[in-house]
Amino acid sequence: MKKKIEELILQAVEKLKTDGALEQEINPPITIERTRDPLHGNFAANIALVLAKPAKSNPRQLAEKIIASLPQHDMVTKVELAGPGFINFFIDTKSQFEIIRQIHDSGSKFGLSQVGAGKKVQVEFVSANPTGPLHVGHGRGAAYGSVVADLLNAVGFDVHREYYVNDAGRQMDILATSIWLRYLEECDEVLPFPSNGYRGNYVREIAWDIHKNANNEYRRPVELVLENIPLDEPQGGDKELHIDALIARAKTLLGTSLYQDFFQIGLNKILDDIKADLHEFGVDYQQWFSERQLMDDGSVEKALERLRAGGHLYEQDGATWFASSQLGDEKDRVVVRENGQYTYFASDIAYHMNKLDRGFDQMIDIWGADHHGYIPRVRAAMQALGANPAKLNVLLVQFATLYRGEEKVQMSTRSGEFVTLRQLRNEVGKDAARFFYVMRRSEQHIDFDLKLATSKTNENPVFYVQYAYARVCSVFRQLDEKGWERNLLLGMENLELLVEEHEASLVSALVRYPELLERAALQYEPHQLIHYLRELAHEFHTYYNAHQFLVEDAALRDARLNLIGAAKQVLANGLGLLGISTPESM
RNA sequence: GCGCUUGUAGCUCAACCGGAUAGAGCACCAGCCUUCUAAGCUGGGGGUCGCAGGUUCGAGUCCUGCCAAGCGCGCCA
Numbered sequence: 001m002k003k004k005i006e007e008l009i010l011q012a013v014e015k016l017k018t019d020g021a022l023e024q025e026i027n028p029p030i031t032i033e034r035t036r037d038p039l040h041g042n043f044a045a046n047i048a049l050v051l052a053k054p055a056k057s058n059p060r061q062l063a064e065k066i067i068a069s070l071p072q073h074d075m076v077t078k079v080e081l082a083g084p085g086f087i088n089f090f091i092d093t094k095s096q097f098e099i100i101r102q103i104h105d106s107g108s109k110f111g112l113s114q115v116g117a118g119k120k121v122q123v124e125f126v127s128a129n130p131t132g133p134l135h136v137g138h139g140r141g142a143a144y145g146s147v148v149a150d151l152l153n154a155v156g157f158d159v160h161r162e163y164y165v166n167d168a169g170r171q172m173d174i175l176a177t178s179i180w181l182r183y184l185e186e187c188d189e190v191l192p193f194p195s196n197g198y199r200g201n202y203v204r205e206i207a208w209d210i211h212k213n214a215n216n217e218y219r220r221p222v223e224l225v226l227e228n229i230p231l232d233e234p235q236g237g238d239k240e241l242h243i244d245a246l247i248a249r250a251k252t253l254l255g256t257s258l259y260q261d262f263f264q265i266g267l268n269k270i271l272d273d274i275k276a277d278l279h280e281f282g283v284d285y286q287q288w289f290s291e292r293q294l295m296d297d298g299s300v301e302k303a304l305e306r307l308r309a310g311g312h313l314y315e316q317d318g319a320t321w322f323a324s325s326q327l328g329d330e331k332d333r334v335v336v337r338e339n340g341q342y343t344y345f346a347s348d349i350a351y352h353m354n355k356l357d358r359g360f361d362q363m364i365d366i367w368g369a370d371h372h373g374y375i376p377r378v379r380a381a382m383q384a385l386g387a388n389p390a391k392l393n394v395l396l397v398q399f400a401t402l403y404r405g406e407e408k409v410q411m412s413t414r415s416g417e418f419v420t421l422r423q424l425r426n427e428v429g430k431d432a433a434r435f436f437y438v439m440r441r442s443e444q445h446i447d448f449d450l451k452l453a454t455s456k457t458n459e460n461p462v463f464y465v466q467y468a469y470a471r472v473c474s475v476f477r478q479l480d481e482k483g484w485e486r487n488l489l490l491g492m493e494n495l496e497l498l499v500e501e502h503e504a505s506l507v508s509a510l511v512r513y514p515e516l517l518e519r520a521a522l523q524y525e526p527h528q529l530i531h532y533l534r535e536l537a538h539e540f541h542t543y544y545n546a547h548q549f550l551v552e553d554a555a556l557r558d559a560r561l562n563l564i565g566a567a568k569q570v571l572a573n574g575l576g577l578l579g580i581s582t583p584e585s586m
Numbered sequence: 587g588c589g590c591u592u593g594u595a596g597c598u599c600a601a602c603c604g605g606a607u608a609g610a611g612c613a614c615c616a617g618c619c620u621u622c623u624a625a626g627c628u629g630g631g632g633g634u635c636g637c638a639g640g641u642u643c644g645a646g647u648c649c650u651g652c653c654a655a656g657c658g659c660g661c662c663a
Binding site: 031033034035036037040044046049050052053058059082083084085086129131166169170171172240317318319320321330331333334335336337338339341343344345348368369370371372373374375376396398399401439440441443444445446447449460461463464466467468470471474475476477478479482512515516519523527528531534535538541542544545546548549550585586 | 588589590591592598599600601602603604605606607609610611618621622623624625626627628642643644655656657658659660661662663
């Protein structure tokens, strides 16, 4: 519809040009907008305002000329000059009501489009370290990432969802060692637990499990474990040195193979838990990508070679540096440490090279906002690898601050005092949790008040939207009970009976859905869909209160049923994209 | 100190990437259930869009400078 109007205006401008009323070389960008106020019609064009200066004319006069040159079209009932020079278009209600037929015909496919057709896009999100269960902070990334992916999919992109598993590095060693120390406790050894270890209950559970299966196979005397280990922080030492020494001790006392058991069992247990957790949250991936694999198959070495070949690496202080500051980063970064170990950044370069090699047209990384300082160096790496850095799009998700009423809830994986995503789901349910997470722009901080979200009779807006859906279902149930039958065809033939204002505004909400979806997808802004659904629900509730649907007149009744049937379909499509259920009764 | 993000109604947030009189929800006040679910609807009050300049037909939106909050600035991940 928008495009039709664009064409009309273009024709008018061409006509003015041939008439000599406009200079030939003037080629304005035509932007058509939906109006906010129905008094301004359905669409507004600002072309006269934009054109006024180059045409050396005043906007209102110019607009009049354009209006006079507009070709007739039966879709447009009225064209008006308004305000400083807007041209307002009023669309025939009959053409608007065509949407009801379209929605019915397309069903669950209504609103989908093909703007992204032929383009491969990769969305990487959550990617939390597998050192513990997901907490509520990860939940936001999970909900946001999965909806962004689903939206892109809905507008035609070939979407690949991926979780980058940080199964290498020091954090994993700390986990493995934490499990082993807890295991020793299971063997009735008495020893202090490192302040920098993972203290969560899940660590004890894993240790308990291992002890059950292996008995004392991994048991080593405490004296050997603690011998010559530097003091922990509470004892006036350094917690980092303390834990690193414990890790080294675990490796020597157990030997590589037995130590790996703890590493691997811990990783598997936690990763399985994360997978199940996300799946229950409605989040699924095409691929779980292992960091360790990059290390093992030489990808990291290959990536560094490529950088070296491009002259981007140099040695200093015994370490290997990436000269990222020449590519927009604020300083150079170490990729190989003095001790010969790769940094996390090195494997991340390899990971992004891998993404490039897989031929994605667009790569979307969704990170917690605290990682924003990391963006320039990854961009620099992309560039150094010879790729267009614009292919990488990093979307930041701000932290959710948790409150229990007035009180702020502290979170730390180490200390084990955190609210897990699973706990949150159990308390508020998947629907409310997803809705809440995605309701706001991702860059906004959100205060997640557990008290408020867990109170069942709250003002949670998810119910408002679901209730609209349930009400439509209820109307159809009532229809049955009254012994009436819906005649779809009769209703479609009588759409012109829908003359009420409420009906017109409900229809114009429905008409907007496809373009809304496209915008929300291309801008990575799921919250727009939420806002739209709330508006749509509002239009429906208003209509519901103002008019009776189940009237005696069958033609009018069926026309109205077709209208609310269309509303039901769009609500279902929108909620479906958000991964939120559509209860038939509430 | 430098960088990123944020600042809009009492509170929580929108505003279609420059458009017309800045909108919702919650809270507050006043109404609507013998009729399809009142988890709903209708009406009302409430704003110097952090501050000051600038760009132009037109600025909450773009530019500059300040102010405030959060985060980041490791041979951690």
